[in-house]
Amino acid sequence: MDETVAEYIRRTVLKIPRGEIKSMLQKWGFLSEAQLQTINFHQMKDNVSQEVVHLCEENSVDIKQAAVLDIIYNHIYPNKRMWSVYQMQKTGEEPEIFDLQSFKKKFKRRLLSALGNVTINFREYEDNAIWIRVAWGTPYTKPNQYKPSYVVYHSQTPYVFISTSVFKSNLPLLCQALVVASSYRDIREMELRSHSLNSLKDIVFKRYSQYFQTHCPRPIQDRSEEPESADLRIIRENKSEKERIQRVTREIFGDGPQPQLEFAQYKLETMFKSDPTMEVLDKKEPFRCLVKFSSPHLLESLRSLAPAGMADAPLSPLLTCITEKARNNFKIKEKKSSFPEGFVSP
Amino acid sequence: ESADPQKTAFLLRKRWTLYSVTPLYKFSGAHLRDYARLLSAFIAAEKQKGLAVEIGVELDIKVAVSCLPDLKGSDHDPAAILVQLLSRSSFSKNSEDKLIWSGWFCCVSGDNLLEKVPEDFTWLPLFLANGAESYTSIVGSWFQKTFDCCFRRLAISPLSLSWMAAMWTGCKVDKTPSAIELIFSVPCLPQPLDISYAIHPEDAKALWDTVQKTPGEITQEEVDVFMDCLYSHFHRHFKIHLSATRLVKVSTSIASAHCDGTIKFLQSKYLTGVLMLLTELAISQIQ
Numbered sequence: 001m002d003e004t005v006a007e008y009i010r011r012t013v014l015k016i017p018r019g020e021i022k023s024m025l026q027k028w029g030f031l032s033e034a035q036l037q038t039i040n041f042h043q044m045k046d047n048v049s050q051e052v053v054h055l056c057e058e059n060s061v062d063i064k065q066a067a068v069l070d071i072i073y074n075h076i077y078p079n080k081r082m083w084s085v086y087q088m089q090k091t092g093e094e095p096e097i098f099d100l101q102s103f104k105k106k107f108k109r110r111l112l113s114a115l116g117n118v119t120i121n122f123r124e125y126e127d128n129a130i131w132i133r134v135a136w137g138t139p140y141t142k143p144n145q146y147k148p149s150y151v152v153y154h155s156q157t158p159y160v161f162i163s164t165s166v167f168k169s170n171l172p173l174l175c176q177a178l179v180v181a182s183s184y185r186d187i188r189e190m191e192l193r194s195h196s197l198n199s200l201k202d203i204v205f206k207r208y209s210q211y212f213q214t215h216c217p218r219p220i221q222d223r224s225e226e227p228e229s230a231d232l233r234i235i236r237e238n239k240s241e242k243e244r245i246q247r248v249t250r251e252i253f254g255d256g257p258q259p260q261l262e263f264a265q266y267k268l269e270t271m272f273k274s275d276p277t278m279e280v281l282d283k284k285e286p287f288r289c290l291v292k293f294s295s296p297h298l299l300e301s302l303r304s305l306a307p308a309g310m311a312d313a314p315l316s317p318l319l320t321c322i323t324e325k326a327r328n329n330f331k332i333k334e335k336k337s338s339f340p341e342g343f344v345s346p
Numbered sequence: 347e348s349a350d351p352q353k354t355a356f357l358l359r360k361r362w363t364l365y366s367v368t369p370l371y372k373f374s375g376a377h378l379r380d381y382a383r384l385l386s387a388f389i390a391a392e393k394q395k396g397l398a399v400e401i402g403v404e405l406d407i408k409v410a411v412s413c414l415p416d417l418k419g420s421d422h423d424p425a426a427i428l429v430q431l432l433s434r435s436s437f438s439k440n441s442e443d444k445l446i447w448s449g450w451f452c453c454v455s456g457d458n459l460l461e462k463v464p465e466d467f468t469w470l471p472l473f474l475a476n477g478a479e480s481y482t483s484i485v486g487s488w489f490q491k492t493f494d495c496c497f498r499r500l501a502i503s504p505l506s507l508s509w510m511a512a513m514w515t516g517c518k519v520d521k522t523p524s525a526i527e528l529i530f531s532v533p534c535l536p537q538p539l540d541i542s543y544a545i546h547p548e549d550a551k552a553l554w555d556t557v558q559k560t561p562g563e564i565t566q567e568e569v570d571v572f573m574d575c576l577y578s579h580f581h582r583h584f585k586i587h588l589s590a591t592r593l594v595k596v597s598t599s600i601a602s603a604h605c606d607g608t609i610k611f612l613q614s615k616y617l618t619g620v621l622m623l624l625t626e627l628a629i630s631q632i633q
Contacts, residue, residue, distance in 0.1 A: 272553065272579055287553075287579060288546035290525065293539060301537040305586060308535060312585040319584060332583070 013049035078197040088184035107181035191329040199259035258299035362474035364500040366628035369467040370493035419455025426452035447477030454621040523547035529595040
């Protein structure tokens with residue numbers, strides 16, 4: 001057996017948390033149940049992976065079969081990768097019935113004719129998601145299995161989620177292959193990126209609940225608030241303002257959990273406006289800034305800003321439009337209208 | 347006054363951890379070789395006790411203590427002192443010494459702020475270290491024991507960071523300047539939030555130039571106006587009050603400083619200028 005395949009399998013198994021190795025190998029299905037029984041999964045991972053490699057050698061595993069294990073790993077742990085969202089555009093004709101075999105054939109043909117040395121794997125999942133793994137080589141070198149690109153395509157939608165390897169130069173070819181294979185006309189990047197693949201799907205497929213359910217309001221007792229003091233001389237300061245902030249925040253963000261994004265970035269090319277009495281900068285050119293918000297869970301932290309007193313309520317539409325516009329990378333220019341506070345995002 | 351860029355180039359582009367140091371008793375610039383020898387013995391003894399950092403690595407540590415005469419603000423400043431730890435692997439006799447840790451004491455334009463320092467004392471209030479924390483600890487202990495001084499981590503307050511932002515924005519840079527970046531932290535939320543606010547250097551400088559009234563002089567009021575302008579531009583877009591958050595880092599072409607008390611010098615031309623500011627912070631932390 002090829003040594004590189006053995007090494008690849010060894011390293012892939014090492015990535016898997018010990019408690020998950022057996023179930024992942026079962027999902028892979030390359031080793032028989034009888035073979036799996038012979039492995040001691042309680043020993044050090046180094047030894048477990050060596051045993052797996054030996055069994056794979058017995059079965060004469062090839063790289064394509066080994067790559068399937070990698071897909072399974074990434075399908076269970078997608079959040080280790082950074083995903084970008086792309087949208088494909090149709091020509092405006094009647095949507096064709098999706099033919100999986102035709103898609104795979106055309107996709108492979110496009111990449112193989114351009115590069116020759118690529119390893120391509122497909123795996124279908126229940127929610128109409130097609131996972132595609134591509135390991136890239138060149139006409140002169142074998143594919144690099146350690147830096148593959150991943151594509152998740154929901155065939156009933158025009159959306160594609162791509163996690164590229166470092167070889168960004170392969171991205172145009174990948175996009176081309178997708179468009180050709182799925183019979184779309186074009187593909188564009190949506191300026192939406194995150195580690196949380198499911199959150200990206202939530203945003204793009206509109207699976208989150210943004211709006212406050214007015215038809216079934218939460219009873220007041222549900223909210224955890226400080227109990228009213230028995231002593232009438234003690235009142236809560238700014239009670240009505242606090243309640244207004246809570247209400248407005250709820251109207252914008254809804255009651256449910258937010259999709260998980262790690263950042264939002266804004267390239268500002270707006271004018272600097274100041275109090276005329278301050279005698280500061282009054283240029284006719286934009287005040288160029290780049291603002292980036294980062295958080296383990298950005299939308300949840302933004303939601304808490306106004307109630308914490310750090311921001312006005314309602315929060316700026318630049319921040320609250322993220323899920324609705326399905327983007328977290330913006331370029332903001334001054335709106336040329338009589339409404340000076342408006343911004344336009346191209 | 348700027349130091350010879352060649353001699354100070356090795357100080358640039360490294361992250362230095364900052365400390366304030368109380369005066370050193372009976373320290374003499376004439377005995378640097380002796381100090382190197384004594385410190386070397388001390389480190390070897392600590393290693394024997396098992397307190398050294400690298401486990402399983404046989405490091406033969408050599409100590410070099412030297413003088414950096416160029417790092418001064420005025421003639422009254424005592425000369426800066428550099429301590430370097432070098433390692434030579436005991437396996438390869440011909441290999442060059444590898445620098446594994448550096449630390450230097452300095453005082454730049456301290457005479458404006460220092461009260462008369464009594465005889466027998468040398469005051470180099472600012473200490474900068476780069477390298478493993480355990481080595482900093484060992485070197486620090488030796489100095490504390492030998493010269494009866496005290497080291498303390500130097501924190502940089504958001505107020506001082508704003509000063510740095512304003513001052514460094516105004517500096518002219520030869521090459522293409524990088525953005526003025528301010529980093530704010532909002533930790534006390536259910537999910538922490540970091541905000542990076544980077545302004546194009548030309549635009550930031552244009553703003554600062556209209557705020558600063560007297561050349562060569564900066565007032566607290568001017569710094570406040572500059573920061574308020576930046577905060578209100580931000581608020582106009584995002585409705586967030588940056589003044590309610592915590593400024594934790596400032597990065598410009600000149601230098602980058604973090605509130606934890608670390609600094610990175612990026613321009614030799616302004617090295618002494620930044621050191622002057624840090625000396626001031628160190629002295630006020632001690633007094």
